Amino acid sequence: MTEQDHPNAPPEVVPAVVVSHLRSEVEVATLSTRGEPSERLRCFQRSRSIEVVTGDRVLIERDPEHPERGVINEVQPRRSLLQRRNRSGVVQTICANLDLLLITIAPDPQPHADLVDRYLVAAELDDLKAAVVLNKCDLAAAGAPDILSLIDLYESLGIPVFRCSAVAGIGLDALRDLIGERTAALVGQSGVGKSSLLNALLPEAAAEVGTLTGNRSRGHGRGRHTTSTVRLYPIAGGVIIDSPGIRELTPEVTDRSRLITGFPEIDLAARRCRFRNCRHDREPDCGVSEALAAGHIDGRRWRSYRILEAELGQGRR
Template sequence: MSKRKLSRQQRWRIEKIQAERARRAEKRGEQDADRLAAGEYGPERPGRVTAHFGRTLDVAPDKGDEPVRCHLRANLEGLVTGDRVVWRAGQDGSGVVVARGERDNVLERPDARGQLKPVAANIDQLLIVFAVEPAPHANLIDRYLVAAEATGIAPVLVLNKVDLLPSRGGELRELLGRYEALGYPVVTTTTAREGGLDALYRRLAGRTSVFVGQSGVGKSSLIDRLLPDENLRIGALSEDSRKGRHTTTTARLYAMACGGELIDSPGIREFGLTHLEERQVAEGFIEFRAHLGHCRFRDCRHRHEPGCALLAAVEHGDIHPDRFASYRRIVDSLEES
């Protein structure tokens, strides 16, 4: 499809808008520089971004004080919740962020247009929350695991609402056992009984964690129990569809009494993987890695090719057939998109 040709007037309007934006950004930078030179801001201090609101953000000082609403220097872009920054406090109670520190990692996900959008930074573990209701699907869990492996952030599976499980556990217990056998940590939780969050507390202590998962699995409910002093909105579970309503609109970082930090990210029904290549998807299935590169043909697509090492591993029981089928569904979905 050819690009639409713009008229001279349309090009003039676009150039005018862009020039005006550049002037406003330059003016903000000059105003910040003037205020810094005039001594209206204090000395540079380290901090952590706890929430982001366009050109302003909340920064938590490193000494545990309350977050400060800060403006961004004009030359700073792309900051996200969890970023380490250098900021200066203003006399009016606000502040200005003057620099961003190096990132250990960044969690990104494609937006509606397929463009990668950063969600949070400097994360120790990705807590993939699922529950008895709405019913979890192994392929969705695998998508989260592939996304986590691609970013280098350690994933942890969290099964919530375990009080609703059958006494013998059923298919969910079998599914959990499959992931545990692969070496993934699994934590079970419930807010319906005393001590139902003890294992989760131990897992969160001393780490920065991000909660992801389908809407309705109880992410906000868990955080509300973990952080009773925070005023979080909890979405009711729809009685008709048994799917949760999306309630969280921006990623926020919360400090815990145990020393850990939680980043509550916007609800994600399906973690898009369209930015990944087929090779990255295969590497995201950790049990595949020992067999990758051992196929007879270097361009093996792992479908019906003779001498495929992955197909042989499935036949010999080294790769679970359901996991391989899940891999194929993900790759097929990438080709369709």
């Protein structure tokens, strides 16, 4: 439908938010005057010059013949962008306009060593708030020493940790308060219970929940990828975005020297190195080596930093 077809009826242009984008189909929710997502429309993009992603603010032109359909005219500037770099080095955008990353872990499947740190770097570089959500607190394994020490680590770094159970209904009010009017994304490995948490917070979301039937023999406890698309759900005044489990997230670091800002305690220690270009690898008077020896930097964090640094150095930049 073009303007020539209806010369007397200029198409209605309305602000909306992208709910999901699957292949060529974009689902949007129009925004009420209070900015809350309301009516759903199926849209296509007039121009493919910008790939729209969940969370994008757009202006749509409603189809006068089919009011439940529309065309995306304009993508508004993004205030934040969660991106990852896949194994082939291709940058993929996961979602836009986030305020808060809810980095979800569980005792089962066991947390991958550096996944939380990767998300924390992404949050730091994109100016997002971040919190760690320990789900499945109803399981006895939630009290295992490795989980407790991981939680201690993040709390000692000043990252808020929320203990929850989607199944037993533990910690949900605290999570709701945290989200408030923010746009929050549930991120983390497949099977930790992101979709279950969403359903517990918002039963009408009816998000698909997987079973932990994947290959667990290697200790990964991988769940099936039941959430296949990044999707946005309005909750109270805010918004939750559920994402498929992202096994690897290599944050998109445009300037390699910025990686260290994602590890504030390492950054701080590095300021005490004698050499400005210290590699923190057997150089004399290295603040980082000293902080590691004194236990001020946790070995797990140092390992995560080194892995990310190496990945960024391997021709990915």
